[in-house]
Amino acid sequence: MPSEMALGEMLPEEAVRDAAHGGMDDVYSKPGHLIRRLQQIAVSVFAQECADHDITPVQYAALVAVRDNPGLDATRIAALVAFDRSTIGNVLERLEGKALIERRANPDDRRVKILKISRRGARLLDACEPAVLRAQDRMLDPLDARERKAFTTFMRRIIAQQDQPK
C-alpha cells in the first residue's frame, strides 16, 4: 500500500476486502455506501480542478446562488442550494471573509441581512467556470451520453420524491 494515500488515489479497497472477507453483496454494494463514495469523489474531483481558486463545492454553489439572486437573505439562499440554515451561516461567513460577497443589514427589516456578490466574487466565478465544467464532466467520465442522461434523471427523480413525500 502506498504510504501517504490521498483519497483520490485510494484503491486497495477491493483488494483488502477480498483478502479479508470476500463478501460481495454486502454493505459495500448498498446505495447508501455507493452514494457516499460518489459524494467523496465529486468533492475530490472538484477540489482537484479548482485547486488554484481556493474555493469548495459548497462555497461555489452558494456564491452562484448569491450572484444569480441578488438581494436575497441567507435563509432563502439556503433553500436554493439545499443547505441547512446553520451551515449556510458559516459558508457565507467564509465567503464574506474572502470578500467574495457583501452582507448588509436591511433597513426595512432589521432581522435580515441582504446578500450581494462582490466584484471580486464575480471575477472568481468567471475564472473558475472552466474548471467547474471540467470537474462536472470528469465525474461522469465513465458514462456515455445516454447513460449520463439516465443517471441524471434517476438522481433527479430520487430528489424530487424526497422533496414531495407522497
Place this chain on the structure above:
Amino acid sequence: MPSEMALGEMLPEEAVRDAAHGGMDDVYSKPGHLIRRLQQIAVSVFAQECADHDITPVQYAALVAVRDNPGLDATRIAALVAFDRSTIGNVLERLEGKALIERRANPDDRRVKILKISRRGARLLDACEPAVLRAQDRMLDPLDARERKAFTTFMRRIIAQQDQPK
C-alpha cells in the same frame, strides 16, 4: 414556509428558485449538486429509520466492517469502508465510547490496535438490520427494479474508474 423546517421536509427549493431566477440548466442540475443532495437524502433516510438505535450511517458501516473482519486494525478498516484514516479514528473512538467495539494493543506490533466487535455491538447490528434494509430500499423508491440495477451499475462504474485512474 413552515417554521421549523428539517431537511427531510424541505421543499420550497424549486419554488424559490423559479420565483427568483427561473434558471433550469444551471448549477442545480449538475452532477455535483445532485450527488450532494442524494447524500443528504441517504443520510436523512437512514437517520429516520434508525432513530431508535442511536447510530449514524458511518458508524454502522464501520461497525459492520469490524464485525466481518475481526482482528484488523484501524487503517485497514478505513480502506474497507473508504474512510480517511483521521475520520476512522474519531468514528472508532465513538464506537468504543458506546461499548460497541473493543480496541486492544497488539503484542506483536505495538503500533497497532486490534479491533473487535463487542457482544453489545453485534446485538445492535442485528437489531437495526431491518431498519437499514428499509432505509436502503426507501432511497431507491422512485426507481423500478431495472432502473435500480442501472443506477447501481452507473455508480459502481464511476467509483471503479476513480479507484483505478487509467
Place this chain on the structure above:
DNA sequence: CGCTATTCCTCCGTATACTGTCAATTCCCG
C-alpha cells in the same frame, strides 16, 4: 395598540471528512 406567533440570525453541540504533522515503532536494505 398590545400581545402572540413567526421569522431571522447566531451560537452551541455533535458528527463527518480530509490534510498535514508527529512520535513511536517496525521494516528492510546495505
Place this chain on the structure above:
DNA sequence: CGGGAATTGACAGTATACGGAGGAATAGCG
C-alpha cells in the same frame, strides 16, 4: 546490525452538515 524508509495511531486545523436554543425584530390578529 545499523539507519533511513515506511507504517500506525493520534492530534490540530479547516470545512461541511444538522438539530436545537435563544434573542432581536416583525407581522398579524383581536
